[in-house]
Amino acid sequence: MTAAWTSWSGLAESRPRQVLRPTSPAEVADAVVAARASGLRVKMPGSGHSFTDIATTDGVLLDPTGLTGLVSVDREAMTVTALAGTTLRQLNAALDVLGLALHNMGDVDPQTLAGALATGTHGSGGVTSSLSGQLSSLTLVDSSGTERSASLGEPLFDAARVGLGALGILTTVTFRVEPAFVLEADERPMSWQDVLASYDELTRSHHHVDLYWFPHTDNCLVKTDDRTLEDPAPLSRARAWVDDELLSNTVFGWVNRLTNARPSLAPRVNAISSRALSARTYRDVSHKVFVSPRRVVFREMEYSLPREVGMEALAEARRVIERRGWNITFPVEVRCTPPDEAWLSTTHDRESVYLAFHVHRDTDHRAYFEGVEEVLRAYDGRPHWGKLHTRTAADLALAYPRFGDFLAVRDELDPDRVFTNPYLERVLG
Numbered sequence: 297m298t299a300a301w302t303s304w305s306g307l308a309e310s311r312p313r314q315v316l317r318p319t320s321p322a323e324v325a326d327a328v329v330a331a332r333a334s335g336l337r338v339k340m341p342g343s344g345h346s347f348t349d350i351a352t353t354d355g356v357l358l359d360p361t362g363l364t365g366l367v368s369v370d371r372e373a374m375t376v377t378a379l380a381g382t383t384l385r386q387l388n389a390a391l392d393v394l395g396l397a398l399h400n401m402g403d404v405d406p407q408t409l410a411g412a413l414a415t416g417t418h419g420s421g422g423v424t425s426s427l428s429g430q431l432s433s434l435t436l437v438d439s440s441g442t443e444r445s446a447s448l449g450e451p452l453f454d455a456a457r458v459g460l461g462a463l464g465i466l467t468t469v470t471f472r473v474e475p476a477f478v479l480e481a482d483e484r485p486m487s488w489q490d491v492l493a494s495y496d497e498l499t500r501s502h503h504h505v506d507l508y509w510f511p512h513t514d515n516c517l518v519k520t521d522d523r524t525l526e527d528p529a530p531l532s533r534a535r536a537w538v539d540d541e542l543l544s545n546t547v548f549g550w551v552n553r554l555t556n557a558r559p560s561l562a563p564r565v566n567a568i569s570s571r572a573l574s575a576r577t578y579r580d581v582s583h584k585v586f587v588s589p590r591r592v593v594f595r596e597m598e599y600s601l602p603r604e605v606g607m608e609a610l611a612e613a614r615r616v617i618e619r620r621g622w623n624i625t626f627p628v629e630v631r632c633t634p635p636d637e638a639w640l641s642t643t644h645d646r647e648s649v650y651l652a653f654h655v656h657r658d659t660d661h662r663a664y665f666e667g668v669e670e671v672l673r674a675y676d677g678r679p680h681w682g683k684l685h686t687r688t689a690a691d692l693a694l695a696y697p698r699f700g701d702f703l704a705v706r707d708e709l710d711p712d713r714v715f716t717n718p719y720l721e722r723v724l725g
């Protein structure tokens with residue numbers, strides 16, 4: 297048996313029978329055909345940044361690192377096609393050189409394009425928040441080894457752009473892009489009461505809003521990002537190092553080791569660390585503002601809620617956290633997104649508020665996440681496919697109006713379940 301593959305959080309691992317590193321769509325097709333002929337399952341993981349075991353396999357693991365790079369740029373259509381194993385970081389570097397940019401993205405960039413698409417990875421605000429909403433076409437290899445392409449407006453496209461890795465191996469993906477732009481970030485402390493009172497106004501008047509609430513306190517941090525025609529004015533290297541490396545990562549890592557040993561210190565520690573936050577403003581090319589370093593390894597659950605009940609759900613989650621007496625050091629993150637058309641996008645057909653709950657990687661997350669999940673389910677929440685949750689196919693089917701259509705496409709593209717694994721069996725059946 298080959299050495300294990302382990303996810304970033306350490307929560308998921310694979311012991312594949314074979315590891316292959318295809319370097320072209322044709323090699324992907326050959327690998328799928330050969331695996332199927334041997335009765336083995338196939339999976340291409342991305343960068344292992346999902347917390348669920350969505351990317352695991354006991355059969356043939358296709359290493360994505362050979363399937364990287366830009367394939368073409370169409371400046372008239374403003375689209376860029378890349379091989380699906382390219383990471384967001386690699387794509388952004390290539391777009392920088394071309395003077396182009398993605399409209400929006402999440403808060404880190406090591407994920408592969410296919411991996412981020414497969415789980416509905418999203419940022420906050422904008423006219424589209426998810427990566428799948430910025431896609432215009434894709435190509436995948438189905439379980440018979442046949443290459444299939446799909447573009448905007450086609451049913452296969454809406455199924456496969458958030459495909460959970462269940463429909464085939466994505467080989468190329470084409471994104472709509474924009475001329476490169478600069479974002480001005482403004483970060484400032486705000487009280488819980490002011491945030492609740494002004495969230496609608498904040499999200500109406502800024503392009504992107506990320507909000508962090510520190511459990512056991514009334515303290516929040518609000519980050520707004522707005523497009524500007526000004527030149528970049530990044531933080532000085534010293535300030536960036538102190539804030540983003542030392543305080544947000546190194547000191548936060550120590551804090552978590554301390555609170556893991558003495559959980560009852562969490563409220564006091566949160567009160568001190570949230571009061572220590574100071575306002576700052578900076579400007580930089582878009583992807584450098586969207587992304588922050590994340591070196592403290594954690595576990596996460598994130599749910600999307602209908603926009604109109606999102607903040608009520610946050611307030612209810614707070615009440616449950618306080619009633620149950622859990623000691624939580626990680627802030628709760630709040631983002632909002634416009635609707636998407638992808639059938640299994642967590643923001644499918646509705647504007648959404650996302651609430652994300654984290655604990656340190658050495659902390660048992662179960663009581664906290666399951667307790668809060670009960671609240672979020674009651675508000676018609678949908679779990680992020682790459683983050684921890686306990687939902688199953690039977691109840692997820694009720695959360696997605698096109699769930700049955702997705703299963704029908706899966707039956708057509710993968711009738712023998714060559715691409716399945718225990719996670720997909722749980723969430724899709």
Ligand SMILES: Cc1cc2nc3c(=O)[nH]c(=O)nc-3n(C[C@H](O)[C@H](O)[C@H](O)COP(=O)(O)OP(=O)(O)OC[C@H]3O[C@@H](n4cnc5c(N)ncnc54)[C@H](O)[C@@H]3O)c2cc1C
Pocket residue numbers: 304339340341342343344345346347350351360380381401402403404406407408409410411412413414415416417418419460461462464465466467590680682683
């Ligand atoms: C520190 C951190 C920060 C994060 N920030 C955000 C955020 O801001 N917003 C957000 O929404 N999520 C966020 N996530 C979650 C993350 O974006 C998703 O879990 C994403 O799917 C991870 O991408 P990956 O490349 O690591 O894929 P993996 O987790 O390795 O795989 C995910 C799925 O993609 C499939 N896949 C990969 N390649 C292919 C392919 N070629 N064809 C078909 N299927 C494929 C895999 O089989 C699997 O089903 C974060 C996670 C971490 C650890």
